[in-house]
Amino acid sequence: MNGSWAVVTGASSGLGVEFAERLAADGANVLLVARRADLLEAVAERVRSHFGVLAETHPADLTDPAQRAALVTRMAELDVSHLVNNAGFGTMGAFAEIEPERMSQEMELNMVALTELTRAVVPGMVARGSGAIIQVASTAAFQPIPTMAVYAATKAYVKRLGVALWEELRETGVRVVVICPGPTETEFFATAGDDAVMRRRRTPAQVVETTMRALAAHRPLVVDGLPNAAMALATRLAPVALQARLARVVAST
Numbered sequence: 001m002n003g004s005w006a007v008v009t010g011a012s013s014g015l016g017v018e019f020a021e022r023l024a025a026d027g028a029n030v031l032l033v034a035r036r037a038d039l040l041e042a043v044a045e046r047v048r049s050h051f052g053v054l055a056e057t058h059p060a061d062l063t064d065p066a067q068r069a070a071l072v073t074r075m076a077e078l079d080v081s082h083l084v085n086n087a088g089f090g091t092m093g094a095f096a097e098i099e100p101e102r103m104s105q106e107m108e109l110n111m112v113a114l115t116e117l118t119r120a121v122v123p124g125m126v127a128r129g130s131g132a133i134i135q136v137a138s139t140a141a142f143q144p145i146p147t148m149a150v151y152a153a154t155k156a157y158v159k160r161l162g163v164a165l166w167e168e169l170r171e172t173g174v175r176v177v178v179i180c181p182g183p184t185e186t187e188f189f190a191t192a193g194d195d196a197v198m199r200r201r202r203t204p205a206q207v208v209e210t211t212m213r214a215l216a217a218h219r220p221l222v223v224d225g226l227p228n229a230a231m232a233l234a235t236r237l238a239p240v241a242l243q244a245r246l247a248r249v250v251a252s253t
């Protein structure tokens with residue numbers, strides 16, 4: 001059995017489950033992180049029996065600095081070959097009406113936790129001359145989005161950070177890829193409070209396949225799905241006020 005580990009955050013549902021299964025199928029042991037311990041254990045059980053790898057659960061709320069520190073301590077005891085920074089959520093609605101505490105948690109999880117976990121694994125990966133970091137951003141990263149203003153801003157951060165690290169680590173043997181999914185069939189929209197929006201969705205399997213191909217090709221960033229990629233490219237060409245106005249229309253359809 002391989003001694004290396006893939007750490008997957010947000011591994012209790014959606015994209016995280018798919019990433020964990022894919023990396024386990026490729027032979028990595030998996031450390032599964034999220035809050036819902038029962039769901040993590042079910043994923044771990046499936047992964048052990050299907051792929052014959054080790055699977056450990058690490059229930060944690062990554063908005064809590066102490067719980068993040070405990071995860072970093074556990075990660076330091078493992079040979080981490082892959083880090084998938086996938087845990088995240090989005091708030092939707094008028095900026096002035098979103099609970100301030102929920103917004104802070106969104107920033108803490110989507111940006112601070114992702115950055116701290118990345119910082120924790122990079123030195124070991126550089127020392128070994130290998131490793132892979134998958135940063136889950138979003139097509140929301142490409143433009144300001146009224147009614148999802150904080151979420152889009154956190155994902156723009158993930159995109160910028162990830163691509164900067166791709167370049168910084170390019171000659172160390174450590175690969176970094178930023179994946180920008182568009183609407184995908186997970187619990188994301190229910191958590192955000194509006195499961196009715198954006199009906200045309202991709203599957204987690206498609207997103208993970210897109211990611212793994214981009215990682216293998218050493219690409220810094222990939223948008224999942226051709227229509228999403230075309231939209232992201234077109235967005236970049238528009239003036240910023242138009243970007244925001246169009247995003248508002250799309251977010252409300």
Ligand SMILES: NC(=O)c1ccc[n+]([C@@H]2O[C@H](COP(=O)([O-])OP(=O)(O)OC[C@H]3O[C@@H](n4cnc5c(N)ncnc54)[C@H](OP(=O)(O)O)[C@@H]3O)[C@@H](O)[C@H]2O)c1
Binds near residue numbers: 014015138180183
């Ligand atoms: N679905 C989409 O349309 C879409 C599009 C673009 C980008 N994304 C991004 O994809 C990533 C995965 O989301 P998903 O679509 O798979 O949605 P999801 O099914 O809601 O999964 C989110 C995961 O994050 C975990 N999580 C949430 N809060 C957490 C916390 N405080 N501490 C630890 N873990 C936490 C959840 O587990 P627990 O609840 O058990 O903690 C869950 O495993 C997110 O970063 C999201 O922004 C999604």
